[in-house]
Each structure stands twice: as structure tokens, then as C-alpha cells.
Amino acid sequence: MDEEYDVIVLGTGLKECILSGLLSVDGLKVLHMDRNDYYGGESTSLNLVQLWKKFRGSDKPPPQLGSSRDYNVDMIPKFMMANGTLVRVLIHTDVTKYLSFKAVDGSYVFNKGKIHKVPATDMEALKSPLMGIFEKRRARKFFIFVQDYDESDPRTHDGMDLTRVTTRQLIVKYGLDDNTVDFIGHALALHRDDHYLDEPALDTVKRMKLYAESLARFQGGSPYIYPLYGLGELPQAFARLSAVYGGTYMLNKPECKVEFDEEGKVCGVTSEGETARCKKVVCDPSYLPNKVRKVGKVARAICIMSHPIPNTNDSHSVQVILPQKQLGRRSDMYLFCCSYAHCVAPKGKFIAFVSTEAETDQPETELKPGIDLLGPIDEIFFDVYDRYEPVNEPSLDNCFISTSYDPTTHFESTVIDVLNMYNMITGKVVDLSVDLSAASAAEE
Structure with missing residues (x-):
């Protein structure tokens, strides 16, 4: 403790672990501390006994659920885009050698009371029951435009400047109906609400391209991958990386x-009467509560089941997005399911999550549209947590605080926060132009 560090990282949540890994690789001297005696902070994975303790106040789960240690239940369940930013960070830091991934079976969208596979290409658009025959032709033209679009080649721009044209204007040009726009915006481009319609279309087109490229990557039924043994593996893999590069870890x-010094700049961290000195602190909102503000809350149901989610083609791992408009809400709802196929439950057991930005004080009622799609449930737990974001000015106090995890079931927003923080801390940008085939061994 009695040393001077470049950075002290507080909390071993995923964001903090990625940052301590990246900063250690950069040659900074990092001390990483957590008040808990386990890795992962808010984004940890729990076994059955831990789950029972957290939600039921007892440590005796019913025996018919199987062995406690066969369960790895993510508290913040998310999948990774196969070609997405997080995978690029994993390859850039070579953390892939500590992890095994498996493709996720399916990606679905809720529309007019039913679950449908998300069409991502012109060919899938033609087969999808989401659209009538004329709408399919229009959608196919739009998908072909997106697939062929190349930012650096004006011949593919169809005479439009997508940094100026809004998504709404682009959609009008192709004559797509609201129904089609709903699944394109929310299930392909993964926007969380409808603000994107009045923003430049380039962002949406890039997001659709990422989805299609990720889908093509493993020729699976979805663009997503997920680590064997659950997300708890990720913080530990980055922690290992940090340790290899000389980072120091202290749990508990x-x-x-x-x-802080007299200028209000961070100068160290004290624990058990000892102070470690540092120039910068990186932490989650719980360590500096007076420098963050509450921006919302997430409601989540965690369900243990003995079958896959109905109407998802018996998928062992699947994401279903329920766009806000379909439910008459202000924000989307997400279903996430994984199973023994990813080693997160005993054979025959499935774990499903229903998550959304809470709009009322009754999560049970609010999550009902998602829970109703799951079929019979063995056990259900409800979790509600507040979301915070930093309000401090890091250039003045040298405190770099992450934003709480949102209810989405993919990592794109999480990693953007990490990369922005890295840039603020170091003034550098992470090189994400990596050889994506480095993670191809991940398939099985």
C-alpha cells in the first residue's frame, strides 16, 4: 500500500477490469482494489447458493435445481457482437487466450404479439413473415443499399450524404412502413428508443452493417457470442492480463x-488505515457517490426454467428484443436466455432474464409482457437497481467514473463508455483495427 501508483482502480466490475488491463498494457503502474471478496462488482456471476442469499436471504436452494456450482448467473446479462468493439478490445489485449466463446443460437424481435427471427440481409428479408410481399421488395432494396454502402466510395451513396440525411428521410426514400422501421431500428441497429430517426442516418447504417458482418462471422443464427461459464469470466481475464503486466490486485x-489534496485533486486511497498514493482514480459510481447523479433505474426478472423460450426454434441461447412501440412504452424490453450449452446451468436447465428501463415502481407488473413469453418458470427473482452517471470534471479532480450498466442485452454501449474513459485518462485511442480471425477458434 505504501507505494505511489499512476492509477488506482476501485471496483472489479467489467468496465474497471477492462481499463486496468488496458492501462497496465500501456506500462502504467496500476493498483486495483475492491471492497468485495469476489471479482465482478455489479457485473458478477453468482452460483445458486449466492443467488438464494442475495434474493431470498437463505442459503438453501431447493435440491431439485441441481448442484449450486453448476450455475453461473450473470447479474448484468449481455451478449457480444461477434465483430463488435468488445471483441476487438479482447483481441487487441490478447485476453482471448483466457476465454472460450460459443456462438449464440438466435436473435429475435417481438412484433404484433409474436416472436420472429430478425432478418438481417436481403435474402432473409424475403423469407421473413414480418412483412407482406410488397414490403419485402422495398425492404430488400434497402438492405442491399446498406450492404453495399461504403463510406469512402461515393458511388455507393445513391446521391445521399448520410452525415446530413436523417434516418427518417432515408426510410421515406425506400418507402418502408412503421412495422419494418421498428425492427430495423431496435433489433438490428440496436437503438434503445426512437431518437435516432431524426439523427444522421450514417450511424444507423453502420450499426446495421456491424450486425450483418457479425452474423456472417460464425454462420450461426445470430450475430452474438457469449463466453463459456458466463460473464464472470471476463473481469477475471482482464485482471489476469493486468497482473501479467505488473498490476497489483487487492480484494476484500x-x-x-x-x-483529495487542497486543490481538490485526487492524491490517494485509504483502506484499513493505510494510504496508497496515486495521480488518478478510476472507479464505479458506488465509490464516489457525491460525484454522480441518478439517471434512471433498471428492472430485471431472473428466471430458472427447464426448457428454452417458446417460439425461438429451441434455441439454447437467444436474445429477443421487444421494441417500445410494440408494448406502448418509452423504452425497449430485452429477453436474454442461456443454458447448460454455455456451462451456466446444470444439464436441462435454462436461465432467462427480462430487463428494461423501469418506468414505474412495480417491476413485476412492468416486466409482465416479457415474462409472459417465457412459458413455465421453476423459480423467479426480481431485481431493481439505480443507474448513475458521473457529474464531475475529470480534468479538475482526476477521478474517472464509469456509468452504470444499462438494460440492453449486448455490450456495445458498455464498451463505448470504456473507450471514452481510456481516451480521457491517457489522451490516446485504443487501436481497434485488429485481425478478427484471431478469435475464430472461439466457435466451439
């Missing part, structure tokens, strides 16, 4: 009080 450190 109570308090972790951040100390």
Missing part, C-alpha cells in the same frame, strides 16, 4: 476512501 479491502 473495506472502505476504500478516496483522498
Whole structure:
């Protein structure tokens, strides 16, 4: 403790672990502390006994659910885009050698009371029951435009400047109906609400391209991959990386009080009467509660089941997006399912999550449209947590605080936050132009 560090990282949540890994690789001297005696913070994975303790206050789960240690239940369930930013960061840092991934079986969208596979290419658009015959032709033309679009080649731009044209204007040009727009915007481009319609179309086109490229990557039924043994593996893999590059880890450190000098700049962290000195602090919102503000809350149901989600083609791992408009809500709802196929439950057991941005104080009622799609449930737990974002000015106090995890079931927004923080801390940009085939061994 009595040393000086470039950076002290507080909390071993996924964002903090990725940052301590990246900063250690950069040659910075990093000390990483957590008040908990386990890795992962908010984004940890729990076994059955831990799950029971957290939600039921007892440590005796019913025996028919199987062995406790066969369960790895993510508290913040998310899939990764096969070609997405997180996978690029994993390859850039070579963390892939500590992890095994498997493709996710399916990606679906809720439309007019039914679950449908998300069409991602012109060929899939033609087969999809989501659209009538004329709409399919229009959608196919639009998909072909997106597939062929190349930012650096004006011949593919169809005479439009997508940095100026809004998504709404682009959609009008192709004559797509609201129904089609709903699944394109929310299930392909993964927007969380409808603000994107009045923003430049380039972002949406790029997001659709990422989806299609990720889908093509493993020729699976979805663009997503997920680590064997659950997301709890990720923070630990980055922690290993940090340790290889000389980072120091201390778990189970109570308090972790951040100390400031007379100018209000961070100068160290005190725990158990000892102070470690540092120039910068990176942490999650819980370590500096007076420098964050509440921006919302997430409601989630965690369900243990003995079957896959109905109408998803018996998928062992699947995401279903329920766009806000379909439910008459202000934000989307997400279903996430994984199973023994990814080693997160005993054979024959499935774990399903229903997540959304809470709009009322009754999560049970609010999550009902998602829970109703799951079929029979063995056990259900409800979790609600507040979301915070930093309000401090890092250039003045040298505190770099991550934003709480949102309810989405994919990592794109999480990693953008990490890369922005890395840029603020170091003034550099992570090189993401990596050889994606480095993670191809991940398939099985």
C-alpha cells in the first residue's frame, strides 16, 4: 500500500477490469482494489447458493435445481457482437487466450404479439413473415443499399450524404412502413428508443452493417457470442492480463476512501488505515457517490426454467428484443436466455432474464409482457437497481467514473463508455483495427 501508483482502480466490475488491463498494457503502474471478496462488482456471476442469499436471504436452494456450482448467473446479462468493439478490445489485449466463446443460437424481435427471427440481409428479408410481399421488395432494396454502402466510395451513396440525411428521410426514400422501421431500428441497429430517426442516418447504417458482418462471422443464427461459464469470466481475464503486466490486485479491502489534496485533486486511497498514493482514480459510481447523479433505474426478472423460450426454434441461447412501440412504452424490453450449452446451468436447465428501463415502481407488473413469453418458470427473482452517471470534471479532480450498466442485452454501449474513459485518462485511442480471425477458434 505504501507505494505511489499512476492509477488506482476501485471496483472489479467489467468496465474497471477492462481499463486496468488496458492501462497496465500501456506500462502504467496500476493498483486495483475492491471492497468485495469476489471479482465482478455489479457485473458478477453468482452460483445458486449466492443467488438464494442475495434474493431470498437463505442459503438453501431447493435440491431439485441441481448442484449450486453448476450455475453461473450473470447479474448484468449481455451478449457480444461477434465483430463488435468488445471483441476487438479482447483481441487487441490478447485476453482471448483466457476465454472460450460459443456462438449464440438466435436473435429475435417481438412484433404484433409474436416472436420472429430478425432478418438481417436481403435474402432473409424475403423469407421473413414480418412483412407482406410488397414490403419485402422495398425492404430488400434497402438492405442491399446498406450492404453495399461504403463510406469512402461515393458511388455507393445513391446521391445521399448520410452525415446530413436523417434516418427518417432515408426510410421515406425506400418507402418502408412503421412495422419494418421498428425492427430495423431496435433489433438490428440496436437503438434503445426512437431518437435516432431524426439523427444522421450514417450511424444507423453502420450499426446495421456491424450486425450483418457479425452474423456472417460464425454462420450461426445470430450475430452474438457469449463466453463459456458466463460473464464472470471476463473481469477475471482482464485482471489476469493486468497482473501479467505488473498490476497489483487487492480484494476484500473495506472502505476504500478516496483522498483529495487542497486543490481538490485526487492524491490517494485509504483502506484499513493505510494510504496508497496515486495521480488518478478510476472507479464505479458506488465509490464516489457525491460525484454522480441518478439517471434512471433498471428492472430485471431472473428466471430458472427447464426448457428454452417458446417460439425461438429451441434455441439454447437467444436474445429477443421487444421494441417500445410494440408494448406502448418509452423504452425497449430485452429477453436474454442461456443454458447448460454455455456451462451456466446444470444439464436441462435454462436461465432467462427480462430487463428494461423501469418506468414505474412495480417491476413485476412492468416486466409482465416479457415474462409472459417465457412459458413455465421453476423459480423467479426480481431485481431493481439505480443507474448513475458521473457529474464531475475529470480534468479538475482526476477521478474517472464509469456509468452504470444499462438494460440492453449486448455490450456495445458498455464498451463505448470504456473507450471514452481510456481516451480521457491517457489522451490516446485504443487501436481497434485488429485481425478478427484471431478469435475464430472461439466457435466451439
